[in-house]
Amino acid sequence: MTQNRERRPVKIDIAVCTYRRAELDQTLLSLAVLSVPSGTLVRIIVADNDVTPSARDRVDAMRSAVPFEITYVHCPASNISIARNACLDHATGDFVAFIDDDETASEDWLAELLVTADTTGAAAVLGPVRAVYPNMAPAWMRRGDFHSTLPVWVSGDIRTGYTCNALLRRSAPSLTGRRFNIALGRSGGEDTEFFAHMHKAGGRIAYAEDALVYEPVPSGRASVAWLTKRRFRMGQTHGRMLLESSAGLGRWKAIALAGAKSAYCFAAATLLAAFPVPRHRYGLRGIMHAGVVSGLFGVREIEQYGNLEEAPR
Structure with missing residues (x-):
């Protein structure tokens, strides 16, 4: 006679890297009301990337409002890769989910990530990040939605990703021992590289x-x-990664192609000068391709994070 065994619960660690952000309170409150599937255990890891443990008291004050265990980790300083790696090092669950400290999760956020992971068997699952604009933002920016984050498909395949809304399957062979590049922890692009190498x-x-x-x-x-x-900076990261697999004539071909794409986009932006949304879309794409050229020439990514104004994300 076969004995029925109770299914082992699925354990999820939700990773939140933080750097001097009061918005962390709202992030944790949104996680507190998540719709958690039956048989799922949730723990939150808060990785404080400040020189001093400035978020400790804030996290402690939120514990009574959050129905999940919260693990606080102090991991200085001002390098987002150090914080992300601390989350991976302290994770013990079947999955680790990443969300930024200035974001709020929808009620079904975690459940939707888990359903997709279960049905696809993928090593990583990405979700959309919807920008919420202030009233003072230019109308063209709000119409064009230039700040929301979505994955990029290449021939029907997602080849890289981001950590502002992601779920990682810790048992996936492609993730075994994988960590974020500390050298990119102040410029950004560490998540792009992480997912690209995983892929x-x-x-x-x-x-x-x-x-x-x-x-x-x-x-x-x-x-x-x-x-x-x-x-x-995004272009620089892409160019540097192309440089890893391009040498000699291949590198110069990549530089020529990126340069041509940049010139085309700037020309299109000029022709569309009277239409703000497509003008800025083409102009920013031209700037990105110019960044690719920079990266292919080996120019190091510009530092974009590491202070309160541009806290790591």
Whole structure:
């Protein structure tokens, strides 16, 4: 006679890296009301990336409002890769989910990520990040939604990702021992590299379109200058990664192609000068391709994070 055995609970660690952000309270409150599937155990890991343990008291004050265990980790200083790696090092669950300290999760966020992970068997699952604009943001920026985050498909495949809304299957061979590059912890791009290398190692990336999180856009980011800097750095990261697999003539071909794409985008932006949304879309894409050229020439990524105005994300 076969004896029925109770199914082992699925354990999830939710990782929140933080750096001097009061918005952490709202992030934790949104996690407190998550719809958690039956048979799922949740723990929250808060990795404080400040020089001093400035978030400890804030986290302690929130414990009574959150129905899950919270593990506080102090991991200085001002390098987001150190914080992300601390979360991976302290994770013990079947999965680890990442959400930023200025985001709020929708009620079904975690459940939707888990359903997609279960149905696809993917090593990683990404969800959408919907930008919430302040009233002072330019109308064209709100219409074009330039700050929301979505995955990029190449020939029907997602080849890299981001940590502002992601779920990782810790047992996946492509993730075994994998960590974020500390050298990129102040410039950004560490998550792009992490997922790209995971994908190259055979890890599949899936997408859960209903696993929504929301991110307010601070006034300092609702500007062309911030978007320009960010797109250029994104291009630099992509160019540096292309450089890893390109040598000799292949490198020069990649530089020529990126340069041509940049020129095309700037020309299109000029022709569409009377239409703000497509003008800025083409202009920012041209800047990104210019960043690719920079990266292919080996120029180090510009530092974008590490202070209160541009806290690591």
